[in-house]
Amino acid sequence: MRRTSFSMVVVTALLVACFCGVLMATFGYRGAGEGGAPYIARGAVETGAANLVSAIYLNYRLYDTLLEILVFSVAVLGVRFYLAEQKGSEEEVARIPESQVIRTSADLLFPPIFLLGIYLVLFGHLSPGGGFSGGTVAGTGLLLCAVALGADVVARRFHEAALERLEWGVLLVILLFALSPIALWRLPLTDLFPRGNLGSLASGGSILIYNALIGLKVFIGTWVVVYSFIRHRGEI
Amino acid sequence: MNFINGVTIAIVLFGIGLLGLILRRDLVIKLLSLGLVNGSVILCLVSLNARPDGVPPIVRGPGGAPYVDPLPQALVLSAIVINFAILALALVFVMLLVERYHTTDSQRIEHEIEEEEGP
Amino acid sequence: MIARTTLLMFLPLIAVFALTRKRRLAAVIGMGMFSLILSAVYLLLHAPDVAITEAAIGAALVTFIYILAIRKTGRLMVVGDEVPGLLKREGDRITGLEQEILASFSKHLGLDLVVHLRPRHEVEVALLRGEADIGAGGIVCTDEDERFLATPGHLPTGLFHLAREGTTGLRPEEEDERVYFSDVLEAIRSKGRGSCTLDLARFIAASRLDLSGYAVERLAGSFSYVFLLTRDREDLHQRLSAHLDRLRQNGELDEMIRRYFA
């Protein structure tokens, strides 16, 4: 098979260098600006969430977030569809050497990581974090568990098809929840909950609920993706 | 020192990613390069309005602290997740191709497929 | 501010380092490091939310998924019994004719070669389970098995039947073959009873020991060593056969054989 030709390398390097050069020359970057004034001025009062990023992510621009969750769900769906029917039967799923060190460290690490995930989900509107990062962190914790105990031990706790349905069920709930204001003759995706005192757990209106739902969904989705990869591989 | 800021570094990273994407023939490394390209855009967005004297956009009380712009940060959260989704799917397809053709060399795979398909 | 600049300067260096690695695993781990530093940069850019998300997804989850995928994709897995001259452990390396052939084949495919030494009877099981792609280690194909495909032979050999009266000790022929070749040698050394069939390479190794007292009979027919693949890997089988042809035609195969069996 022929190697990448020299002329190709030269052409590529030239084109990419020109690309970077043009971009840098014309970007017009003059140091950090001061954007986002409307959010900074009104965000916390209007949404009740101290974390302005969460306020935008789950209130002002909730529609983007819904679409993004759909992207994630499509990815999970695709991974499962393509990897589930490959060979790799039940019996050879994920055996791993039972190392005492790994086991113990996983036992030690799993609870705090899982708790961290839950904290990120629940306090996402007050401090950094949110449904997505929290869900992923918790999912990674479960992954650690899978490394220690063997993926099949963990997987046996969950019925796979049920898990997939649960994932899409949560998505259904999120979408219905987003559409529910219509029932009260309001615009969809409108926040119907009281704002609460800034800084308290119940302050962000429906942001907390969205965070919890998204966290659950991402937690399941992460596990499904990783488990598909593990099983396809045969062992960790 | 002024020259080294998030935006310029992001553009350089974009270029490195492009080079990797074109010149490395290993599909896994191509995916890594694509991740670098998309990651560099995220870095660019985050550092656009990140003032050196700013504070994270988490309101601690009344009064106007110099909060940095929260909007790009919120956008970037979506972008990171989307990149992850693309990566997972692409990786699955790479795995399927490697199982079929026993190689991760993109040109070789392309060659084999052209042979199978005919001209 | 200084910390921010330093970390930013690190980013392209790490990216270049990672993307120029030859080994995929090194590249993946390099990019994992890159993500970690990137998330530190986000923290310094006053974006804690982004930093957390990047660390959880970019650094942890993505790297993990890459590693899972790579361990499946970049390897040609071979299982085989240890046979002197064909597939033999020397220190922490594995040498031998078959190892060399397979190494050139996997280089041709652009994969890493991984050889696991297992007793002969486990080779087929491992192949059927999909744990390995190719079976090697002095396999002589005597009868057609519909579950397997054999490549054209790469080295002619003969079969020798060793027997000493009695039924214990040596590998009892049809009943149970669950022994390493080293067990057979041990049995010969202690003058065990029973019988077994050995191929040429193994027979040569055995004949260095004292074979007096054993009846030795060369089986009629011509045999040769082959590689074994499962039926559903037809494409890989074709490639390996074509590769063997190529080696034979350009004389590399003869050269290898001369090196091990001068």
Add this chain to the structure above:
Amino acid sequence: MIIVLLPLGHFLLAALCLAWQSGTRVLTLLSLLVDASLVGLLFSAFSQGETLAIVLGGWGRDVGIELADDRFSLVFCILALLLGGSVVAYLWKERLRPYFYMLLHLLLGSVFALLFARDLFNIYVIMELLTLTSFLLVGYERKPYQIWAGLKYLLLASLGMGMYLLGVAIIYYHTGTLNLSILTTQLIGQQNASWLLIASSLLVSGIAIKAGIFIFSLWLPAAHASATPAVSALLSGMVIKMGVVVLLRLAPVFPLSLPLEVLSAVTGLLGIIYAIYTYDLKRMLAFHTLSQIGYLILGIGIGSELEIAGSLEYAVGHGLFKGLLFLAAGAAVQATGKEDIPGLIAKRSQIPVATRVGLLIGTMGIMGLPPLAGFCGKTLLSNGTDSPVIQAILVLLSIGTVISFAKLLPLFRLERGPSSPWPKTVAYVILGLPMVLFLPLTRLFLPIEQWRESFGTIPFLESLLMVGVGLLLYRFLPKRLANLPQRIFRLEEAILVILSGFFLIYLLSVLG
């Protein structure tokens, strides 16, 4: 309200498909009927002069995401419904998994979402959703070449969206907004700022990768030719148009006139040349998609009222006949087992009659034979401009189209053939009927005087002449040409070509 319900409703249905697996087919059909009535409601509101524009969550435009409808979105909604309906009919008898219908709903939902989107980042997210869904649809049968085509598509599209997002970053840095209507007012008087030029070139190159423009969408022939017929019809008829819709949204805001005109000439002519010398039926149709995009972005590039109407009509017409052609071609290939045109012609008696009629109507439509769909769009486009260069491009494109489809004519000899299953016939009718009735239907979009003015006898004769010239030229053109470069369709080369295309756009927008 409705413009939120349309996309989100389809996403809901996608989620429901998993819960009620046996009923997905019926559910999909019902949902399309409901959609049709919703779009009808929107249409009646629109024809009374009400345009809907809402900001989700009831926020102000400066902070929330705006959705709005206009003529384009409604017309494309109808196209999406027709294509969706015909695909469902086409696949009625085939046992498909709920997975397929899930993806179909996601695709329809994201198409609706994109049609109403007015926000740069929102467009980004929707485009990614569209990419992933159509990527999964391409690889649905898991054949190796489909998987490779899908992977190439994903890599290039993702690179393109990276460029797009970089452009969004530049725009946001300088203007502080993502909303297109606010941007329009903010950019007045800044049309020549260097950052604006680079940002708009980045946006356009990113979108062009998805919009089927020749030097950018080099993944397209492989992906559209290798997918199943129904998926190809959806991709060529609908998904590609979504890129064009985004260009349509960007064109009034950014200085894009010259780049789009040049791109349209490039994609039109190159696509035609490749199509003429491609003898694999589905691959030829895919190249044709590339070339016909030329018409669409030509109108957008010029940007006058009449031209945009022409583009719009041609977009709908192209969606209809390309969908029809892909569906019928798939059925023909299935019936004969041959994929190349000579092979198909040799076995033409095995092709069902309905399929042949479908192919014929599609071919007549794409050739621009009056009074079918292609004719209306082409006529409006050429009426709207006085520039001789553009007229010449249009004539070349029309003649090239006729030449490339002249290969198919031997298929249509009158012969008996096996009968086609009824669902497929229904699918052809859903797409074919509006095509045949297209001329009267265009009166819905155009004022009556303009309609009378545009479709006189002269355009009729002109287009007949064009078809004649094309058929004549086909006789005399060499049947094989020296090899056209095929290497540009490889992954690495494609990226290089895309980069050069980016420079081309940047240069043109500096000149423009």
